[in-house]
Amino acid sequence: MEQVVIIGSGNVATSLAHGLVKHCRVMQIYSRQLAHARRLADAVGCENAISDLSQLVQDADAYIIAVSDDVIADVIAAVPDNGALWVHTSGSKPIDLFAGHRSRYGVLWPMQSFSRELVVPLDDVHFFAEASDAASLKDVVGLGSMISRHVVAVDSAQRRWLHVASVFSCNFANHMWTLADEMLTEAGLPFDALKPLISTTIQKLDHMAPAQSQTGPAVRHDKEVIASHLAMLDGDKRDIYDMITQSIMNRNPKDGHAQ
């Protein structure tokens, strides 16, 4: 894995390019928009930015597809097999997108929420690897191991579960903060007031499972507080409060819990 090509110039491609240039030669960066490919290529010191898939070099060891989920199949179909290793980086797309189009292929999914605003160091990001065959899996893991200390081989079913779990852990937790932000803004209070509480909630995850560290009116079955909260809320905030409270209560029967 000494020479790689990166297909894409978005959030994931940007993070991967920054990580990979330290450990191997990034031969080309492709984007549908040449300016985007060039900007990323310049940022990481890669000589070759292209916007036409027919210009792809043929002698790279690996081709990393880091484009939007819905155009991965188009990229695969647009380029004939060259015998090299091809991987996509999607958490939700099946490895089978390559079947019949490539001889050696895999998935190298960085389970992380990338954004242009925050450059994430990849060392601690967990990468999940999957491949068409044992030799290719070794190469996919090797590719990931250049940039991360946490590369784990998983099967397709496990990757699907990891993806759903990441939606709950990241997107849905973040939405809880969005709803809290809306409430506080309306009450003339800054969201920042919640940050120490959020930090502590996360620190607890280092000491115990989230189910064990749960606090609040739902786990206490504090019906009076729950009723007063529901009376303050409306719309989807009320529905969400009600549903999650029930879900917490169901997992913590009143007689079985000390709190």
Next chain:
Amino acid sequence: MEQVVIIGSGNVATSLAHGLVKHCRVMQIYSRQLAHARRLADAVGCENAISDLSQLVQDADAYIIAVSDDVIADVIAAVPDNGALWVHTSGSKPIDLFAGHRSRYGVLWPMQSFSRELVVPLDDVHFFAEASDAASLKDVVGLGSMISRHVVAVDSAQRRWLHVASVFSCNFANHMWTLADEMLTEAGLPFDALKPLISTTIQKLDHMAPAQSQTGPAVRHDKEVIASHLAMLDGDKRDIYDMITQSIMNRNPKDGHAQ
């Protein structure tokens, strides 16, 4: 505020006692169970542990009620007014619990999720103060300011909103991690794999509002991924996925969002 009495020996009382002994004299610690009062008193070097409210000293400057929400009113009723400042530390209970029972009173609510397992430094905890009158408010804020750099005066309505917002931010976000943990355990994967993702999600809060940093299938209106996730889930996980996804989509109309 040179001499205080702490009524309670649970999570909140424990954190407050540890913070306060550095800055003032903790004259007494009360618990219904003498052994609990004594354990906390010994831990913070307070000479006087009691389990009978009639033994309360009369000459403290402030009496801090840090007991379970549902027994605050009993404590107030059991002790006659002595003209000192009395505060409770509940996020959800009204200040009016004191009305007619005390002449000077207030609320000093540390918005934090305390547990015996993790001792939280109070300096960065946000305390919200409320009082019966302007002079008492000054004293309540002064009491809080001995142990925290963030003491903010709020009215009852604002405190109620802060409490609901804290349930969403802390308890409900934590429940999202509980559900993710359940899924991963079933798939034979460790919850730890999600921690870097969770950390990044929180780090983003320092740079932008949670609504701005939202990622994932819901904000992208990625119906294919959403349908595949729903097909994997059942029970309350499915209902919660569906409801929160709708809530995110409603706040991010497809045409108004770049992602």
